[in-house]
Amino acid sequence: MSYRVGVDIGGTFIDFCFFNEQTDDIFTLKVLTTPSKPGSEVMEGLKIAQSRHGIEPSEITSFVHGTTVGVNTLIQGVGARLALFATENFEDVLELARLRMPETYNLQSSRPDPLVAKDLVFSIRERMRSDGKVLRALDRDSVVEAVARAREKGAEGIIVALINAYRNADHEREVVRIVREVAPELFVFASTDIWPVIREYERTTTAVINGYVHPRVAHYISSLQAALREHAVQPEPLVTKSNGGIMNAELGKENCVSMLLSGTASGVMGGAFVASRAGCSDALTIDIGGTSADVAVIIDGKPQFAAGEKVGPHSLYVPAVAVSSIGEGGGSVAWVDDFGVLKVGPESAGSDPGPACYGRGGTKPTITDAFAVCGLIGHDSLAYGSISIDVDKARAAVGTIADRLGWSLEATAQAIINVAISGMYLEINKLIARHGIDVRSFTLVAFGGAGPMLAPMLALELGIRQVLVPTTPGVVSALGGLVSDIRNDFIASHYLTVASNNMEAIRAGFEELKREALLWLREEQKFKGEPTFLLSADMNYAGQSFEIETDLEADWLEGEDVTAIIDAFHARHVQLYDFHDADAEVNIVNLRLVVTAAGPRPELKSVPVSPAPAEPARHVPAIFADKKVQAGLYLRHDLVPGHSFEGPAIVIQSDTTTCVPEGFSASVDGFGNIMLQATAEKTLI
């Protein structure tokens, strides 16, 4: 037998997904994280797999791994002490950022402190022009002096980010060379080696984040590699990337930013994969855990990409699968303000102490407690038996605000759920408006521990008629690693008008990107198969301050087809903004190239469906939509393809609970997914 293994490290658990390449069977398991010994839990999981499923380490042919080590380093503020070398007279690039503050109505709105304090920013005497010509030659002495002062200040590493280096990186390269020569003990990154894009703040902060997390990420990956070798796992480990792809873990030691959002991105990839196999090409994936709730848009089976994704208070400007936070998850705390108005969040009980009903010392009422009071959860232990629900504690917690509102416990719990749902609705609604999509024909793909609990109610609110609950909603992220391609992004900022006299430059620019991509794929990623290249360009109308990424075809470049390129941009502009400007000059700001290379991809096993009503294990009293009902309680492992049942119902399984309100009928498809279908003539909205 041979197995592909996907591993996703979350805040509380590590999820494993084992795919048997001969039988297409999937096994999953979870172990608790041990933050003090990163990597050791991976080994523990492999041992359990060996003892429980007989999977030998030597049978593992591929090991894909998503890690939060980079994100945690950034959010906890425990990264490297860095020095930044910046062009003289432009040293405040991190302080100025893009000026705009997070809250525009708050006089005391604040930004996080820069990751490099200004006393560790040193001036480099040089200046490159925007056309790539040297305005002021690099002064070597200024570099040597900066290194000396950085050392004095105890810097562990140096980031070099110079004005207009996106156009000509000679000065950055030369500075790096001098640093290596005079201070070989310091690590050094040039902004253009990390992400060579126009816009000095975005490029600089990207390189700074990379350097900030680098020592911890590199250490973590080295430990993992050593541990896997020790356990006779043959293949080099791969990591999942922010862009939804994978690469050799070894490469992540240097290019840390590209794997910063590895976990969230692979969740979306896993969700998109499950949805498209189930025949749902347009979907919203909704991943709700104890402390987070994230939504991503899938159109035609593909996730959407964006730059500027939030990582704690920081923004990340490398291509990443676009994920929007819509709240703080099942641990969000309900409270009543001075005017008696019921609110939910943004405070979260987190994973420690967690909701009151977890019995770990939490006393504040959370969304999860409200579900417990309504009898929607607590019929079995949660999270693979690690948590048992104490309904009395939930009632006590909800009771604290029921008293203030003067309502019954049940009415209060129901109100908490309603307010929470309306808050998520508000956030998803913005996402819908931003994309200009109509989601009524979309499928809501629910995963994470609390996703299937909240998603059906949210679907009613959004007018979505179909909800998909994967077989093992807890391990969708781990599955995501198994179904992703090798993928890397390349960018070059050119700033050219789209016109025939520039076509040669545009074509040459793409050729150069392609050369870089192949070099990366063959030399660094060691991939021997056939790659695919996706070409695109960030374009705008002259004078616009933002760009729109537009897909391009290789033929247009070969044929120097200016019209085709401009028309593609007009069409994209219409798609996003409902208008185009036929007379305006069109610019290309960035050339982009994505190289992808598919490994063997697992196929989900489908079995023939023979329709039959499912029998509930029993009926339990529950409150759904303000009504006391007897809900059918179903055990997920008893459900087989073809089974169907009607809401109100509750489905329990070791990693989640699915709450099916009245007005939904449920059926199990050939892959084992539960598909909920709104039956009412008209849903609420």
Add this chain to the structure above:
Amino acid sequence: MTDKATLQILANHFRAASESMAYTLYRTAQSAFVKETEDFTIALVTPEGTTFSVPLDYGATWYPGLDYGPGIERISEYNEGDVCLTNDPYSGFLATHTPDIHMWKPIIVDGQLVCFAVGHIHNTDMGGAVPASLSRTLTEIHQEGIRFPPCKLYDKGVLNQELLDIMMTNVRQPEQNWGDLKAFVGALNTGERKVREIVAKFGVEAVTQGMHDMLDYGESQAREILRSMPDGVYEFSDYCDEDSLNGYPCRLALKLTISDGEAELDFTGTDTQLTSSLNVPTGGNPRHTLMLVGVYYILYSLNQNLMLNAGLTRPFTCILPEGSVVNPVFPAAVGMRSLTCGRLRSLIFGAFAQAIPERMPAAPAGSSSIVNVMTTEPKTGRRIIAAIDPIVGGSGGMPTRDGTDGSGADGAYLKNTPVEINEAEVPIEIIRYRLAPNSGGAGRWRGGLGTMLEFKVFSPHTRITIRNRDRSRFRPWGILGGKAGKPSDSILNPDTPRETILGNQDFVIAEPGDVFRIFSPGGGGRGSPLDREPARVFRDVERGFLSEKLALEEYGVVIVAGAVDEAATETRREERRAETDTTAFFDFGPEREEYEKVWTREAYDALTEIMFSLPVEWRFFIKHRIFRALEEAGDTEHGSAELVRRAYEGLLDELPQIREAVPA
């Protein structure tokens, strides 16, 4: 009464509707005003025109309390599919300068008018005397472009083509205006669809009740915040540097009375209306939104769960003397009211700072100048018009931390343009773009630093415009012993024999090789600089934000050989404490202190009395003549009411027709 859970749920749904409208408009509009500066607003208002829901993610921060009533009532009948608009300030003071087109669309369900979807958009140009329709030099509204009183752009879904043609004929960029109007109508339609969904879900009665309860909720929140403030009377005044091109200062005065959850804002003592476009049109509406923008900031800063809607404005009453800057009479020009509005915000901040010093920051920079360049590409001769950057200053020192550097407070919404983008698009070389060292007002918590931009131009006759120049003279004030921030300035060819100080000049022509430098004010400091930890002062020195010289002079921190000399610092500080007057609440900086030696409170009261006894058309002229007379008198130390009256008497002798004009 809506129950307290449903209220929150309804509020979320209405905000979802408003946010959807704002996103739709932002996504589909064409002009830079929408796409880049987000100069637009969106709201839902009751059938009476009271704003009950606004978006928070997109758009300007000025209108959560806007009253659409005066516009709504000027249209006699509403039907499904109607879309109404106005841009005329003098038709109800809904629009407040001509480039702002306000629109409203009735949402009628089963024959019942449930609410209106509304908003405004700043059009780049509405015609008139100057491109973009705005200039300080304009003196009456007729020069500021074509005006539309409230009228229907769509009647029962049918476009009023004649109306549109008239607009298109009179504006300089008709295509862009029409593009934005279409986007706007799209956004209103989105709002209508979302509200219909809400009505379908909750029922028309619950929705109607809910919107009124949301207003009541906003009102109670505002009252609660006011009740947390000590009752009392708090007076304050602040100045715009100039009341017209190269004019005299413009005084704004406020007497704030807080009493049991209510606040009266009496603007008596504010200058007479101006013969420039710096007037703020309010029609004397005691809750006009332009007068309360500073209030929204304060309320939101004190409670971030605040429900932003017109309910907030109910506990506030403004007294706005007719014929003053804050209640000009027709046909006063109003185009550049945004400059005055910036100062009105500092006026309100200063009054409230005295009421709740423990919770308020010192003055923010209060001047966000937008730098634009019109030039030609040397190689191609192509004309280029580009917005270079907003030059935003720092925010004021806060109760427990320093003011934000280079942004923050009421300028927090502005975004800069990267140096690399500017250089790629515009033939200029940016020489420096950085924080302005030493600009933050000294204090226990210092003011945020201003920013500095300097660039060289390469083409002949390059025109640089800098909108909203102010605070080049009067500084952002410090409080509680904190010092005022450094003022702004702009300079052509700095540090050369050809250096020209431009001050508040908002237009300059530069030739090849010329260098233009501008820097914004720093925020005011909060608390005595002598109480700032020496380590923190030293850190500012290490970071290049403060010179060693100023560390010594302003903070009394002695730095020797790259380290703080603790003992010498303590000695120095003791000496300084002994000689420092600690009784003043505000520090205004030397310019205002000098100015107020002549223009004392008594002198200004006398001036105000004279001004408001005169017919409107005489006021600005006589103000300037009295100012000139006092200048010519040359006494820079002892201003008095007597001097002002004497100057006026002199004028009466010279121009006896004034007596005839004055009503008995």
